[in-house]
Amino acid sequence: MAHLTRQEALDSGTVSPTYKTAFEAQPVDIGGTDILGWRASRAEHLQRLRHLYPIPGPIPDLVTETLHNVPTRDGASIRVKVYQPIAGPPESKSSPLIMMYHEGAWMMGDLTDEELNCRMFSRDLGAVCVNVEYRLAPEHPFPIGVNDCYDALLWAISNASTLKADPKRGLIVGGASAGGNIAAVLALLSRDNNLDPPITGQYLCVPALLPDTNVPPHLAHLYESRLKNIYDPVLKGGLQPGGVEAIYAPETKSPLWDPYGHPCGHKGVAKAFFQVGGLDPLRDEAVLYDRKLRDDGVLTRFELYSGYGHMFWTNYPRLEESTKFVEDTLRGVRWLLEKQ
Template sequence: MAHLTREEVLASGIVASDYQKAFETRPVDIKGNDFFEVRASRAKHLQKLRYLYPIPGPIPDEVKESMHDASARDGYSIRVRVYQPAKGPPEGGSPLVMMYHEGGWSMGDLTDEDLNCRMFVRDLGCVCVNVEYRLAPEHQFPVGVNDCWDALKWALDNAASLKATPTQGIIVGGASAGGNLAAILALMSRDTLLSPPITGQYLCVPALLPEYNVPEALTPFYRSRYDSRSDPVLKDLQPGMIEAIYKPEEKSPLWDPFNHPDGHKSVAKAYFQVGGLDPLRDEAVLYDRKLREAGVLTRFDLYAGYGHMFWTNYPEMERSKGFVEDTLKGVRWLLEK
């Protein structure tokens, strides 16, 4: 695997002692009698932890925030939150960063990416657009991914009023389902000859390859979906659970970016952050390899012994604080010419 040996990947699946202590002391508290109660419980659980985040709330002296409606292709108004440098763009202009939240295509909202957006504006001088795409089961595939693309097109059409300079760079990013959406949009940018193009993709604990589409030759390297049972967030993930809600087309490149029929040559460079305990670990490792084999620049941080979304559920851990610092370094790298 070039910069990651298989031995290093497998060793990363041994739980870290501080992480085990954290989730045994405070188990992830998400529950409900039906899907919608679980969705509300998840939001409440994360909201209770945000005071522990490195940026726990708005920073108006440095980041200006405003709400907007982006037009979707069917006339729906997509809620987006825009974050801008409070004192104006840096010399040369502000790159555009589009962020798409996690939540299995069926949960999550704008608060999930507040921290990253505020940090990218404050420390990198970007303009960030945080997108509240429509969720399943109310809005099933491909509504969510179409909303994400339409929000990007809206941001480009309104770049001047947003005080963004897309020629300075366009980054798409997100965690988990948001990472899947970012990877898909990066491929769409290439395929549609988007101008200016997406120049970087931030893929944080991303879902990139469904278990039923794994090429036979790669099955020995795709084990984490089945073997990672120590992850306190996704330990109960079962085949078909997400598909039953989101209803994707199994072979569509709007769902499975790994098996894109035109390959991955000339797609934007990518920065990965991946947990060693995460059931999604191996597909990220394989996607990183696929991109590099296509000549795409990548950077990969593997967090041995830590699970899916560990830094949001246990933000007080030193490793979580380091994760956020790495996020900033990785996106800064994506913005380098």
């Protein structure tokens, strides 16, 4: 979808009957009395579904997986998992490098969340993928998590030859939800710091891109989905102001938190591939960010899933639309790796 109209965005917020049947029959029931309980409940919920994913586990005959410890700027370390194609990239002697950052509202999630994508990108695109397990809030508040992700990016670039990757053949950052926010932030950071080699593509999956505290007044009427998309079965009741912020504790105006409001604009940032649910409370900020990028001359591709919500393909993997979503993911990231 090249150019999304406002009416198309609004129409996409009508609940799909197929999706409604699925989430009424199987509600997403994640909860706990504290953050540790929430993390455990979410992990158990997703683990019960992963055998239904298109790639339900490792594919050792096609992709190798290795764990590594990456040092961070504050003297700690984080885990990453590296996925390497055994046969090597198609029609090439070197692999592009893809960095993936998981979802979970900056306070939940781990390496399992991006396993499907990393295995798929390595197997089908011949890429070396680095799956990053950044530190989580509230134990590690802003900007520790995003700093971890940038440190992992620098580590992967400096160790590219050991990892059998060549970031000059393509360097992608990607993630879903909070991970999409991080990917957008790192794409801007890459431009600002003249990263060499530069990030060449950003995969922004159901991303958080514009905090409610920072919406320009003239765009307020286009920023409604956080409160009006109340039927999303994952982000139930919409997104109320201050929820995540109370835990992640970001600096409100920091470009490490708000990629939309970056003070230097968006010219020269890497091209972007969006996947967005019409029922998702985060829908409108993705639409606005897509427009912002295109107005600044950035090439974008946008896929909208009318009537479907936040992270629907992971929570309801048997749906036909979920299969389509994963297929679209592969096509979109392949497009990001193409030379302009």
